[in-house]
Amino acid sequence: MSARPxxxxxxxxxxxxxxxxxxxxxxxxxxxxxxxxxxxxxxxxSSKAKGVxxxxxxxxxxxxxxxxxxxxxxxxxxSVDVGAQISGKITKINVDFxxxxxxxxxLAEIDTAQMQSRVDQSKAQVSAADASLVLAKATQAQTxxxxxxxxxxxxxxxISSKDLDSAKADADRASASITSxxxxxxxxRASLKDVQTQLSYAVIRSPIDGIVLSRLVEPGQTVAAxxxxxxxxxxARDLTQLRLYVxxxxxxxxxxxxxxxxxxxxDAWNGHGFSSKVxxxxxxxxxxQSVVTYQAVLSVDNSERLLxxxxxxxxxxxxxxxxxxxxxPNAALRFSPPASxxxxxxxxxxxxxxxxxxxxxxxxxxxxRPRGAKKxxxxxxxxxxxxxxxxxxxxxxxVEIAGTDGERTEIKSGLNAGAQVITEIDQRKxx
Numbered sequence: 280m281s282a283r284p285x286x287x288x289x290x291x292x293x294x295x296x297x298x299x300x301x302x303x304x305x306x307x308x309x310x311x312x313x314x315x316x317x318x319x320x321x322x323x324x325s326s327k328a329k330g331v332x333x334x335x336x337x338x339x340x341x342x343x344x345x346x347x348x349x350x351x352x353x354x355x356x357x358s359v360d361v362g363a364q365i366s367g368k369i370t371k372i373n374v375d376f377x378x379x380x381x382x383x384x385x386l387a388e389i390d391t392a393q394m395q396s397r398v399d400q401s402k403a404q405v406s407a408a409d410a411s412l413v414l415a416k417a418t419q420a421q422t423x424x425x426x427x428x429x430x431x432x433x434x435x436x437x438i439s440s441k442d443l444d445s446a447k448a449d450a451d452r453a454s455a456s457i458t459s460x461x462x463x464x465x466x467x468r469a470s471l472k473d474v475q476t477q478l479s480y481a482v483i484r485s486p487i488d489g490i491v492l493s494r495l496v497e498p499g500q501t502v503a504a505x506x507x508x509x510x511x512x513x514x515a516r517d518l519t520q521l522r523l524y525v526x527x528x529x530x531x532x533x534x535x536x537x538x539x540x541x542x543x544x545x546d547a548w549n550g551h552g553f554s555s556k557v558x559x560x561x562x563x564x565x566x567x568q569s570v571v572t573y574q575a576v577l578s579v580d581n582s583e584r585l586l587x588x589x590x591x592x593x594x595x596x597x598x599x600x601x602x603x604x605x606x607x608p609n610a611a612l613r614f615s616p617p618a619s620x621x622x623x624x625x626x627x628x629x630x631x632x633x634x635x636x637x638x639x640x641x642x643x644x645x646x647x648r649p650r651g652a653k654k655x656x657x658x659x660x661x662x663x664x665x666x667x668x669x670x671x672x673x674x675x676x677x678v679e680i681a682g683t684d685g686e687r688t689e690i691k692s693g694l695n696a697g698a699q700v701i702t703e704i705d706q707r708k709x710x
Contacts, residue, residue, distance in 0.1 A: 331617065332705040335668050338607045338698045343689050345599040345682040347534055351525030353545075353579065355515030355588045359487055362508030364480040365389060368501045374512070375494055380485040386512055387496065389481040398478055401471035408464035415460040419453035426450040489516040492588060521579040521586055523555055525594050526565065526572035534598040535560055535575055543577075543594035548585060555579045557596060599682060606687040611700040612663045612680070616673045665694065666701040673701055 367389040374386050429446035432438045493513040496502065502509045523543060527535055539557045544550075555577040565572050577594060579586065663680040666673035678693030694700075 333668055333673065333701045334703050334705050335699040336608050336611060336702050338605055338690065338694050338696055338700055340603055340696050341606050341687075342602045343600070343604050343606060343682060343687065344597055344684050345534070346684060347527065347531040347596045347598050348593065349525040349527045349531075349575065349596070350591065350593050351523055351574075351577075353586055353588055353590045353592055354522050354524060355492065355518060356520045356522060357487065357489075357516035358492070358588070359489070359514045359516075360510045361386065361483060361486065361512040361514060362510045363389065363483060363502045363504050364508055365394070365477055366501070366503045366505060367391075367393070367481065369496050369498055369511075372494070372496065372498050374491050376491055378491045379489075380491060380514065381488050382485060384485045385482055386485055387483040389483070389502070391478055391481045394474065394478045394481060397474045398471070401467065401474045405464070405467040405471050408460065408467040412457070412460035412464050415453065415456040419450070419457050422446070422449040422453040483511060485514060487514055487516050489514045490518055515588065518584065518588070519581050521581045521588065522558070523577040523579050523592055523594060525575050525577065525592075527560070527575050529564070529571040529573065532560065532573045532575075535596055536598075539596055539598060541577055541594050541596040543592040545586065545590045545592050547587075547590060551585075553579065553586065553592075555594065601682070601689065604681075605690045605694065605696055607665065607690055607694070607700050608702055609683060609686060609688055610702040611665045612688055614666060614701050614703060616666060616701070617704070663688070663690075668699045668701050 369387055370390050371388040372386070373388075374380060374384075380386065426446040426449065429438060429443050433440065433443040491512055492515050494511070495513075496511045502511070535557060537557055537559060541555045541557060542552045543555060544552060558576045558578045561574045561576070563574070565574065575596075577596075663678050665676050665678055667676050668674075676693060679691040681689040681691050683689070
């Protein structure tokens with residue numbers, strides 16, 4: 280009777296031990312799972328923190344305006360330099376800077392005392408020449424009458440042939456004297472006309488209707504015109520119409536044509552844009568320090584009189600404009616993923632055609648080609664390379680590109696609207 284309780288106690292204790300062992304096993308399994316989960320979560324978070332994040336932009340349909348930028352100088356329309364054709368002292372100046380002048384208006388006067396004496400001398404020479412001509416005519420009439428009488432006497436046998444020949448010679452010399460006196464009189468009159476013309480040059484007159492841009496002389500100053508005409512004034516026909524002369528790079532000159540619209544800025548009016556239009560593009564090149572440029576002329580309406588000749592301007596010529604085209608930022612064409620990035624595209628793959636339209640130099644912006652460097656045009660210039668973001672990884676995509684405005688580039692094929700193109704790495708997410 281006493282052995283049964285002992286067996287029951289032993290059995291109960293055995294069951295209790297087995298239960299505790301199972302509990303310990305369950306706790307151990309839970310601990311292992313918790314530790315494994317913690318390690319996985321920590322590794323996942325660490326890997327996610329160390330992963331590369333990208334900034335993207337959406338390929339959108341919009342309008343594109345291609346431009347060419349060039350700098351130049353404003354000049355007046357039909358500017359004229361007015362000089363002195365004779366030497367002398369300036370006795371009078373009638374105009375100053377910014378004065379409006381008319382054709383024929385007297386601008387300045389030169390001392391005429393010396394020139395007037397030459398005119399008086401020439402007039403005296405004309406009078407002397409006229410008197411010589413009158414004397415020659417009288418002598419001719421006398422010798423002609425003497426020769427006629429000698430001829431009559433010779434026919435009657437009253438004078439010798441020698442006397443007849445002498446009378447004829449006197450008549451011929453008198454006729455020759457008239458020719459000489461006539462020529463001397465004409466020469467004297469020509470000389471008088473010349474000095475009178477020179478005298479008229481002492482009065483400096485305006486050749487055009489316009490405005491005085493500069494006055495380079497003062498009253499009392501002596502000008503010397505022996506070698507070349509000294510410039511006294513610079514006139515402009517009309518400052519309400521100006522010309523802008525800009526130097527266009529040889530890489531861009533093929534895009535610039537007559538009739539294209541443009542706008543420009545000057546330092547004097549910061550932020551104020553002025554409109555203009557291309558009038559002509561010169562064919563004569565200008566070469567300096569291995570840089571070749573061509574001069575383009577733009578017409579400028581200056582009705583508000585805000586602009587002045589000589590101002591330096593930066594012009595932007597609109598060479599092409601297209602509406603409703605697919606556009607991506609230029610940064611997307613310059614982007615290349617790091618070598619550690621995994622995906623459908625290997626990192627560090629170079630761009631086709633430099634990744635920008637027409638190579639690395641564009642009319643409106645983008646990476647600039649070093650001046651003087653010659654670009655070799657290839658078929659790859661119409662191609663570009665972008666990376667799409669798919670499942671967090673970059674995907675290499677080759678596209679056909681066209682023009683650019685310096686910030687965005689037109690995609691002709693290889694990409695759809697709404698595509699997420701990578702523009703750069705988000706540095707804030709990278710440890």
